[in-house]
Amino acid sequence: MKTITISRQYGSGGRYIAALLSEKMGVPCYDSKLLLKEAERHGISQEIINEFKGKTSLLYAIGVMMSEESQDKKRLTIPEKMFHAQKETVKRLAQEGPCIFVGRCADQILKDDNQLLRVYIYASDMEDRIKRIKKNKHISQKEALDRIAYKDRQRRDYYNFYTGHEWGKMENYDICLNTSVLSEEECVELLMKLAE
Helix, strand or coil: CCEEEEEECCCCCHHHHHHHHHHHHCCCEECCCCHHHHHHHCCCCHHHHHHHCCCCCHHHHHHHHHCCCCHHHHCCCHHHHHHHHHHHHHHHHHHCCCCEEECCCHHHHCCCCCCEEEEEEECCCHHHHHHHHHHHHCCCHHHHHHHHHHHHHHHHHHHHHHHCCCCCCHHHCCEEEECCCCCHHHHHHHHHHHHC
16 A cells, blocks of 8 residues: 655645545545644643644644754754654654655655655636635635635745645646546545555
């Protein structure tokens, strides 16, 4: 079984696909929300987690607390420290066994793993994305469009800066799935077959 990384456009259903795939395959799925459980599993106290919440990313906090920080890393900026901590955490979790990562540049962090399936989820029809976001977030059409533009730009800039690769470019992935053509359930079935 392979470790799967899922990069996705905002509103494409990628997070839902990852969660459903995790459930059907019986493997953990790590995204920003579920890293809190990972922190608790490694014995990091709730007080420490609460201290870091809102100041910096939880993933950064976990990585810093779980790893030895070198002198060179102490001179890095906060965003650089965040990325290095994230990288160490992703590698550590991948070593524990097959799992699914949502975002976090995991596809490039784990690129040397020969048991890796790199996936990109997108929706070619903007209306599909808008409809999904409006339903999930209960916001207007304009708010959904604004959020799509902001989130996609944020993901693209972060990925491009830290990996040196272009986010969403098909050559960076093993498979690209279009949720305007395939249902989320069909995507899950395809990925399960590919991961075997």
